[in-house]
Amino acid sequence: xxGGGAAVLxxxxxxxxxxxxxxxxxxxxxxxxxxxxxxxxxxxxxPQDVMEGAxxxxxxxxxxxxxxxxxxxxxPCVGSGRRPLLVETDDYVLIGPDNGLLSLAAxxxxxxxxxxxxxxxxxxxxxxxxxxxxxxxxxxxxHWARGVPSTDLGTTIDDFTRLELPAIRRIEGSIxxxxxxxxxxxxxxxxIQQEDLRDFRAEDLSVSIGGVQIRGLSPHYAAVGxxxxxxxxNSWGLLEVAVRNSSAARVLxxxxxxxxxxxxxxxxx
Amino acid sequence: xxGGGAAVLxxxxxxxxxxxxxxxxxxxxxxxxxxxxxxxxxxxxxPQDVMEGAxxxxxxxxxxxxxxxxxxxxxPCVGSGRRPLLVETDDYVLIGPDNGLLSLAAxxxxxxxxxxxxxxxxxxxxxxxxxxxxxxxxxxxxHWARGVPSTDLGTTIDDFTRLELPAIRRIEGSIxxxxxxxxxxxxxxxxIQQEDLRDFRAEDLSVSIGGVQIRGLSPHYAAVGxxxxxxxxNSWGLLEVAVRNSSAARVLxxxxxxxxxxxxxxxxx
Amino acid sequence: xxGGGAAVLxxxxxxxxxxxxxxxxxxxxxxxxxxxxxxxxxxxxxPQDVMEGAxxxxxxxxxxxxxxxxxxxxxPCVGSGRRPLLVETDDYVLIGPDNGLLSLAAxxxxxxxxxxxxxxxxxxxxxxxxxxxxxxxxxxxxHWARGVPSTDLGTTIDDFTRLELPAIRRIEGSIxxxxxxxxxxxxxxxxIQQEDLRDFRAEDLSVSIGGVQIRGLSPHYAAVGxxxxxxxxNSWGLLEVAVRNSSAARVLxxxxxxxxxxxxxxxxx
Numbered sequence: 001x002x003g004g005g006a007a008v009l010x011x012x013x014x015x016x017x018x019x020x021x022x023x024x025x026x027x028x029x030x031x032x033x034x035x036x037x038x039x040x041x042x043x044x045x046x047p048q049d050v051m052e053g054a055x056x057x058x059x060x061x062x063x064x065x066x067x068x069x070x071x072x073x074x075x076p077c078v079g080s081g082r083r084p085l086l087v088e089t090d091d092y093v094l095i096g097p098d099n100g101l102l103s104l105a106a107x108x109x110x111x112x113x114x115x116x117x118x119x120x121x122x123x124x125x126x127x128x129x130x131x132x133x134x135x136x137x138x139x140x141x142x143h144w145a146r147g148v149p150s151t152d153l154g155t156t157i158d159d160f161t162r163l164e165l166p167a168i169r170r171i172e173g174s175i176x177x178x179x180x181x182x183x184x185x186x187x188x189x190x191x192i193q194q195e196d197l198r199d200f201r202a203e204d205l206s207v208s209i210g211g212v213q214i215r216g217l218s219p220h221y222a223a224v225g226x227x228x229x230x231x232x233x234n235s236w237g238l239l240e241v242a243v244r245n246s247s248a249a250r251v252l253x254x255x256x257x258x259x260x261x262x263x264x265x266x267x268x269x
Numbered sequence: 270x271x272g273g274g275a276a277v278l279x280x281x282x283x284x285x286x287x288x289x290x291x292x293x294x295x296x297x298x299x300x301x302x303x304x305x306x307x308x309x310x311x312x313x314x315x316p317q318d319v320m321e322g323a324x325x326x327x328x329x330x331x332x333x334x335x336x337x338x339x340x341x342x343x344x345p346c347v348g349s350g351r352r353p354l355l356v357e358t359d360d361y362v363l364i365g366p367d368n369g370l371l372s373l374a375a376x377x378x379x380x381x382x383x384x385x386x387x388x389x390x391x392x393x394x395x396x397x398x399x400x401x402x403x404x405x406x407x408x409x410x411x412h413w414a415r416g417v418p419s420t421d422l423g424t425t426i427d428d429f430t431r432l433e434l435p436a437i438r439r440i441e442g443s444i445x446x447x448x449x450x451x452x453x454x455x456x457x458x459x460x461i462q463q464e465d466l467r468d469f470r471a472e473d474l475s476v477s478i479g480g481v482q483i484r485g486l487s488p489h490y491a492a493v494g495x496x497x498x499x500x501x502x503n504s505w506g507l508l509e510v511a512v513r514n515s516s517a518a519r520v521l522x523x524x525x526x527x528x529x530x531x532x533x534x535x536x537x538x
Numbered sequence: 539x540x541g542g543g544a545a546v547l548x549x550x551x552x553x554x555x556x557x558x559x560x561x562x563x564x565x566x567x568x569x570x571x572x573x574x575x576x577x578x579x580x581x582x583x584x585p586q587d588v589m590e591g592a593x594x595x596x597x598x599x600x601x602x603x604x605x606x607x608x609x610x611x612x613x614p615c616v617g618s619g620r621r622p623l624l625v626e627t628d629d630y631v632l633i634g635p636d637n638g639l640l641s642l643a644a645x646x647x648x649x650x651x652x653x654x655x656x657x658x659x660x661x662x663x664x665x666x667x668x669x670x671x672x673x674x675x676x677x678x679x680x681h682w683a684r685g686v687p688s689t690d691l692g693t694t695i696d697d698f699t700r701l702e703l704p705a706i707r708r709i710e711g712s713i714x715x716x717x718x719x720x721x722x723x724x725x726x727x728x729x730i731q732q733e734d735l736r737d738f739r740a741e742d743l744s745v746s747i748g749g750v751q752i753r754g755l756s757p758h759y760a761a762v763g764x765x766x767x768x769x770x771x772n773s774w775g776l777l778e779v780a781v782r783n784s785s786a787a788r789v790l791x792x793x794x795x796x797x798x799x800x801x802x803x804x805x806x807x
Contacts, residue, residue: 014454015453021504023279047514080492130504
């Protein structure tokens with residue numbers, strides 16, 4: 001069953017803040033569910049960058065109240081055949097296009113149902129083919145928030161598009177990863193997770209990136225001198241390279257997709 | 270009469286997100302009307318660009334709950350003689366400076382009253398001459414939201430400043446328009462409306478812009494190959510030129526104000 | 539005692555809008571205090587610019603309802619020794635790192651208590667060392683909002699880090715200040731306050747900046763011709779230099795830290 005009138009809804013999109021697109025989506029949500037609490041996750045996902053949107057969404061879902069609805073729209077194929085989707089998990093509900101955007105977040109809680117949103121009676125009348133956030137996803141989210149069961153909103157399906165982070169490569173004595181996100185500070189976030197290196201001590205690791213070598217992991221950003229590079233486990237649980245009080249992306253001339261190598265220098269911990 | 274305590278208020282401005290201007294306006298709104306639901310439309314309207322603000326506002330108003338208050342401030346002449354205004358329509362209320370900003374949105378619903386907000390007892394004490402959003406418009410909006418009738422808030426007037434979209438030109442066999450907005454994606458939006466071309470079939474039209482010719486209109490962005498230009502009716506009901514998964518503004522080197530031409534190539538539908 | 543369930547909370551940070559950091563902080567706040575009203579002040583404070591954050595916060599606090607909680611995080615030394623702080627004043631509560639960020643806002647209302655937030659039972663379990671907004675400050679703010687007394691949340695202390703605006707210099711017949719903030723419009727805001735010049739008439743003053751001299755203060759931005767420079771008392775009560783319908787920072791090639799001189803040309807008023 002739905003979340004009741006005081007549902008929390010989050011929004012994530014590639015819409016930016018300039019053109020009123022996000023505000024209009026919120027208008028539709030409030031018209032359908034006047035009590036909804038609406039929280040912005042990000043609207044500055046790079047246009048068409050489904051992976052970036054999937055990462056930001058996955059980093060956020062665990063911090064919201066139970067039964068929160070996460071509406072996410074990075075949707076380069078809006079209006080074409082791609083399916084509109086609702087994924088109900090034990091802890092939250094994900095609504096958005098079936099292009100992988102929801103799939104990283106869907107891993108973090110057991111999936112109850114996957115619904116193909118194919119019932120136009122829950123959309124705005126005469127939906128456009130270019131703005132499904134407004135015309136399809138927001139009305140459906142409002143219906144769910146007000147208690148319409150998922151199975152009424154569409155057809156139960158088994159499969160949906162899943163994205164995977166690029167795999168890390170384990171080469172004798174080292175792990176090779178890739179930068180997958182550059183954050184607002186210019187911090188470089190890669191696909192190496194804390195559990196990938198759980199057998200090793202932080203002080204035995206050495207991180208190579210953009211021509212520099214960083215020995216050991218730091219506990220926080222202020223553990224090295226001004227302008228010096230450091231590596232740490234970040235707040236998403238991923239390996240991050242930063243430059244103190246500066247932008248690692250700019251200083252090290254590294255960007256999303258570039259390689260990073262972690263070598264083990266000491267003995268196993 | 271006003272909207273009651275749980276009024277929905279939207280905000281549109283040129284204030285940006287850096288300096289706390291928008292937050293302060295919200296503080297004043299909440300002080301005056303603690304139950305107000307406040308939604309941002311855009312605060313990234315280009316500084317002093319009244320037309321851009323008017324377009325974004327007009328595209329949004331129909332999607333909000335009845336009796337929503339839209340507070341809009343793009344206000345290069347703040348503090349000078351320009352009047353502060355409240356326009357009450359059958360469906361919503363518009364509050365902002367009398368410089369045309371409200372006028373495109375005011376077209377979409379029958380106007381009940383136009384009020385010159387000339388009663389300082391509804392402003393903050395000792396209002397500044399540089400920040401009327403905070404000192405004049407927000408307090409008035411909160412009073413209206415709490416039920417103060419429009420006619421108490423100022424003097425009823427008949428006229429106010431109206432903006433018009435630049436007119437299209439019909440030349441034998443073609444229509445000439447102008448680009449009026451470039452959105453976040455670099456999509457180019459012009460002043461040609463769907464009804465301007467209602468006599469013709471989408472497949473008979475040809476759009477010339479920035480040295481390229483686009484044959485036919487597409488139903489959505491994914492209807493052409495990666496990097497190819499397309500034209501479509503966008504979510505505002507206006508003709509838009511896009512480049513798939515890229516920025517039409519950058520690829521075609523077109524900007525706001527540039528001409529676009531639509532030719533009819535086939536016979537009438 | 540705390541603010542009750544319907545507390546108003548504001549957020550100010552250096553987090554930007556892209557990475558979901560702000561949304562996650564709001565999720566934690568709503569989990570702890572479902573009725574909280576959350577307002578963004580700014581998340582575009584320049585990374586690590588504690589002074590800019592302190593200025594924006596100080597300009598805003600007086601406009602919010604009584605007992606508002608202001609959560610502010612510009613925190614280059616997160617995870618190191620710097621203390622997490624709660625400052626309770628007669629009018630509002632400030633929560634953030636002890637690096638001066640809260641200190642300008644703390645001047646505007648009598649301080650009741652300063653609390654070192656040293657009780658992990660009020661944090662998220664296993665807080666990170668890189669994201670205290672999410673793991674420390676938001677949970678504490680939610681506890682305060684729900685009525686946990688300040689003195690339960692940590693240890694009362696006497697001192698905390700205070701920032702001061704750079705001092706103005708009074709030289710025979712003139713006052714020298716410094717630009718301390720460039721706002722979204724490119725307006726240049728300096729450290730000279732209205733009371734610093736209370737003995738003089740606006741028309742007797744002359745402002746020198748970036749090689750130009752501006753005679754007299756204007757009441758508002760539209761008091762000079764298009765593209766002309768002007769000086770005025772801005773909405774923060776500080777001396778500001780603007781260029782009508784343009785960016786003073788760009789036109790005058792002035793930036794934060796640059797000097798500005800005010801000379802008195804006429805006789806005292």
